[in-house]
Amino acid sequence: MSFGITRIELQEGPATRNAFGDALAEAGGRDERIVVLDGDVHNSTMTGAFMERFPQRSYNVGIAESNLIGIASGLAACGRIPVAASFSTFLLANAFDQIRMSVAFPNLNVKLVGSHAGISIGEDGPSQMAVEDIALATSLPGFTVVVPADGPSAKAATQAMLERSGPFFLRCGRPKVPVVYGNGAEFHLGKATQLRDGDDVTVIANGIMVAMALDAAEGLAEHGISTRVLDMHTVKPLDTAAVERAANETRGIVVAEEHLCWGGLGAAVSMVVAERHPTRMAFVNLGDTYATSGKPDELLAQFGLTPDAIIDAARRVLKD
Amino acid sequence: MASTQTHERSRLEDITTRLRLDIVRSTTEAGSGHPSSSLSMVELLTVLYFDGVLRHDPGRPDDPDRDRFILSKGHGAPGLYSVLAEAGYFPPEELLTLRKLGSPLEGHPNMNRLAGVEASTGSLGQGLSIGIGHALAARLDGRSYRVYVMTGDGEMEEGQVWEAVMFAGNHALDNLTLILDHNAYQQTGAVDDIEPLEPLEDKFRAFHWEARTIDGHDLDAVAEAYDWARRIEGKPQAIIARTVKGKGVSLLEKEPWKWHGKPLPKEEADKALAEIGGAA
Numbered sequence: 372m373s374f375g376i377t378r379i380e381l382q383e384g385p386a387t388r389n390a391f392g393d394a395l396a397e398a399g400g401r402d403e404r405i406v407v408l409d410g411d412v413h414n415s416t417m418t419g420a421f422m423e424r425f426p427q428r429s430y431n432v433g434i435a436e437s438n439l440i441g442i443a444s445g446l447a448a449c450g451r452i453p454v455a456a457s458f459s460t461f462l463l464a465n466a467f468d469q470i471r472m473s474v475a476f477p478n479l480n481v482k483l484v485g486s487h488a489g490i491s492i493g494e495d496g497p498s499q500m501a502v503e504d505i506a507l508a509t510s511l512p513g514f515t516v517v518v519p520a521d522g523p524s525a526k527a528a529t530q531a532m533l534e535r536s537g538p539f540f541l542r543c544g545r546p547k548v549p550v551v552y553g554n555g556a557e558f559h560l561g562k563a564t565q566l567r568d569g570d571d572v573t574v575i576a577n578g579i580m581v582a583m584a585l586d587a588a589e590g591l592a593e594h595g596i597s598t599r600v601l602d603m604h605t606v607k608p609l610d611t612a613a614v615e616r617a618a619n620e621t622r623g624i625v626v627a628e629e630h631l632c633w634g635g636l637g638a639a640v641s642m643v644v645a646e647r648h649p650t651r652m653a654f655v656n657l658g659d660t661y662a663t664s665g666k667p668d669e670l671l672a673q674f675g676l677t678p679d680a681i682i683d684a685a686r687r688v689l690k691d
Numbered sequence: 692m693a694s695t696q697t698h699e700r701s702r703l704e705d706i707t708t709r710l711r712l713d714i715v716r717s718t719t720e721a722g723s724g725h726p727s728s729s730l731s732m733v734e735l736l737t738v739l740y741f742d743g744v745l746r747h748d749p750g751r752p753d754d755p756d757r758d759r760f761i762l763s764k765g766h767g768a769p770g771l772y773s774v775l776a777e778a779g780y781f782p783p784e785e786l787l788t789l790r791k792l793g794s795p796l797e798g799h800p801n802m803n804r805l806a807g808v809e810a811s812t813g814s815l816g817q818g819l820s821i822g823i824g825h826a827l828a829a830r831l832d833g834r835s836y837r838v839y840v841m842t843g844d845g846e847m848e849e850g851q852v853w854e855a856v857m858f859a860g861n862h863a864l865d866n867l868t869l870i871l872d873h874n875a876y877q878q879t880g881a882v883d884d885i886e887p888l889e890p891l892e893d894k895f896r897a898f899h900w901e902a903r904t905i906d907g908h909d910l911d912a913v914a915e916a917y918d919w920a921r922r923i924e925g926k927p928q929a930i931i932a933r934t935v936k937g938k939g940v941s942l943l944e945k946e947p948w949k950w951h952g953k954p955l956p957k958e959e960a961d962k963a964l965a966e967i968g969g970a971a
């Protein structure tokens with residue numbers, strides 16, 4: 372798929388779920404404490420590689436997400452590092468109370484990994500599309516919430532997740548995505564990655580929107596507009612300093628994400644901007660509606676997640 | 692021999708009296724809480740904690756080899772706190788701080804604030820799954836501790852409980868015992884009128900558990916049931932304990948549907964304390 376990218380050349384890389392799965396299997400050999408809990412979807416979430424290599428530390432709990440989270444809670448209380456993976460919406464939405472009560476409130480070291488986030492899963496349609504998961508996960512005290520943009524950063528995020536203590540949500544996607552961490556860009560948990568500098572406008576994005584932001588920046592450059600692109604992979608805790616700098620040093624901020632307009636990255640960035648340095652903002656997201664079935668690229672175009680949508684938003688921000 | 696047994700028996704009976712007094716006092720002092728839900732568990736917890744069933748050491752609450760007790764029906768917190776105080780996890784005077792600002796004795800158990808609390812509960816249906824996590828960790832780590840989980844009978848209506856029952860049976864978790872406080876009432880009425888549970892033993896057996904029903908206020912029957920559970924290999928065990936909601940306080944016993952989640956008013960509490968066993 373193209374993600375509507377026409378102006379720049381990016382190499383196609385693995386889906387973030389695959390990068391996660393590979394990194395997890397690797398980490399399993401290094402850290403005996405890791406246990407994988409699967410809700411009958413390991414060939415979708417890509418925990419399968421770990422489960423095959425470490426069957427004695429793997430449980431297919433069945434299609435029972437509430438129980439899955441509770442078991443993860445108990446294992447974490449005993450010093451294990453449970454990685455609980457399912458489709459993002461089946462984890463966060465189906466088992467939210469269990470996550471709240473059995474993981475967040477006791478602040479246990481449970482790693483939630485959701486695959487199939489957003490509408491870019493395509494044909495399976497809205498029931499399988501997590502579009503509220505960031506709102507749900509970031510609402511939980513103590514959680515770290517990360518949305519990687521590509522394979523290399525998903526791999527780094529997985530390693531960071533397993534090394535960091537505390538509850539964690541890693542959001543992965545289904546489709547193969549372009550590599551944006553190809554040129555030596557480094558992933559640091561909790562720190563925005565500046566992938567391009569500019570002084571007219573800043574695009575803050577995560578997930579699949581990062582590659583689109585880079586393409587949009589190129590498009591804006593053709594019109595003499597200089598764009599800073601930040602990969603805000605860590606939604607929580609948010610890199611408030613990077614947001615403040617963007618608000619200070621450029622004339623406005625566009626936030627782009629594959630999520631509903633409520634409670635996502637846009638809301639998180641807005642809070643910082645409003646408090647520290649009010650500036651003009653515009654938002655590229657799914658608005659307040661569910662999507663439908665279709666080819667991923669068709670859906671992204673129909674629901675306004677494209678480089679052109681980012682360009683339009685930047686223009687709105689810069690208009691006097 | 693006979694006299695040792697009698698002595699032992701009366702020691703346990705004295706404990707049940709103290710626990711009941713503590714439950715009534717602490718909830719009345721707090722002005723809220725769930726005395727009736729706590730009172731039905733008293734004999735079950737007395738035998739578990741004070742008759743050598745649960746291997747635990749209040750001085751080492753993080754001992755990885757300790758047995759675990761998880762109160763899935765977290766609203767029974769006053770009962771659990773009374774037990775933990777009696778066992779020496781904290782000074783009994785603190786029971787009167789129940790539900791007060793700054794006290795670790797929150798309305799529902801908080802594992803990060805009070806030693807001896809194994810899981811933070813209060814949203815019903817979650818404790819058995821957490822217990823499974825502990826039971827699996829024992830297997831993975833080659834440890835021989837046992838895990839006890841107590842649920843309410845109304846709580847059995849939660850779907851997650853049955854997800855957990857299915858998993859534990861299929862994984863033959865014989866280090867896991869479910870204690871079902873079958874006091875026949877839930878918040879708004881009788882379990883039988885809302886979602887009858889029978890045939891309960893059959894349900895557990897169908898999920899590859901062993902199950903037995905006992906009188907949950909008969910100390911000997913409770914002790915025997917724990918012995919029975921420990922001897923079972925290859926299957927988790929369900930102890931279905933028939934209990935009386937509000938046991939020991941006739942006012943609560945008489946109309947349990949009216950008293951769920953309600954502390955006794957001061958005057959009634961005084962009567963109840965006298966009824967339970969005077970000033971101990």
Ligand SMILES: Cc1ncc(C[n+]2csc(CCOP(=O)(O)OP(=O)(O)O)c2C)c(N)n1
Nearest residue numbers: 728766813814815843844845846876877878
């Ligand atoms: C998920 C959830 N729903 C509702 C409640 C409110 N609630 C607290 S206690 C209770 C009744 C519990 O009945 P039972 O399990 O029989 O326990 P008992 O008090 O009789 O021991 C309810 C509905 C809750 N705590 N958690």
Ligand SMILES: [Mg+2]
Nearest residue numbers: 844845876877
């Ligand atoms: Mg009941």
